[in-house]
Amino acid sequence: MINSVNFCGVEKPIKTYEKKDLKQENKMEATIEQEAYIVDIGSTPEKKTTYDNPSLVKPDIKRIEQLKKEADEALRPLRQMVEELLKQQGMSFKDANLKANEGEMVEIDSETRAEAQRLISEEGEYGIENTANRLFEFAIAVSGNDKTKLNELKSAIEQGYKVAEKAFGGELPEICKKTIERTMEKLDQWAASEEE
DSSP states (O other): OOOEEEETTEEEEOOOOOOOSHHHHHHHHHHHHHHHHHHTTOOOOOOOSSOOOTTOOOOOHHHHHHHHHHHHHHHHHHHHHHHHHHHHTTOOHHHHHHHHHTTOOOOOOHHHHHHHHHHTSTTSTTSHHHHHHHHHHHHHHHHTSOGGGHHHHHHHHHHHHHHHHHHTTSOOOHHHHHHHHHHHHHHHHHHHOSOO
16 A cells, blocks of 8 residues: 655655545545556656856866965075075064165175076076966966966956066066066967867
C-alpha cells in the first residue's frame, strides 16, 4: 500500500479511509484514483536559487596572492639594503624622507650604489623586463584572463604611474617610463593572441 507520493520533489501523504459502507468505499476509490494520478508523475530536480553568469570573469585570487608574495620577496633585499644604508648614517625612513623634503640627499656608498645598479640592470630583479613581467602577470590575474578588460587594465596602470609621479615629486626616471611601455606592449600582445 502506498502511504505517500512524491510530487515535484514534495512528499505528500495519501489519505486512507476505513470501509464503513458502500458510499464511503466509492469515495475512497475516487480519492485513491485521484491521488494515483500524482503517484506516476515523479519528481523534478531542485532548481538553483542563484544563477551563475557565465560571462562574468572572476579575478584569479590564488595567482594574485602568489604574485603579491613573490613581489614582497623580491622587494625584501632592496628594503634591507636601504635600511642598512640609513642605519649606517644614523637615520630612519622618516628621517630620510624629511631630509629629502628639505632637498638634502642621503649619502650612498659605492657598494650600495653598485648593488642598486645591478638590481635595475637588464637581468636584475627590478630591470625593465622583470618588472614589466610582474605588472603584466598581475594585470592578467586581476582581469581573470579576460581580454575585454584590456582598456581598463591599461588605464589602471597609467593612473598608477601618475600617482607614483606625484608621490615622487614630478617626473619618474627613464627606467620607469620604459617599464610601463614594455608592460603595455605585453598587454597588447596578449590581447592579440589566440590563446585564452
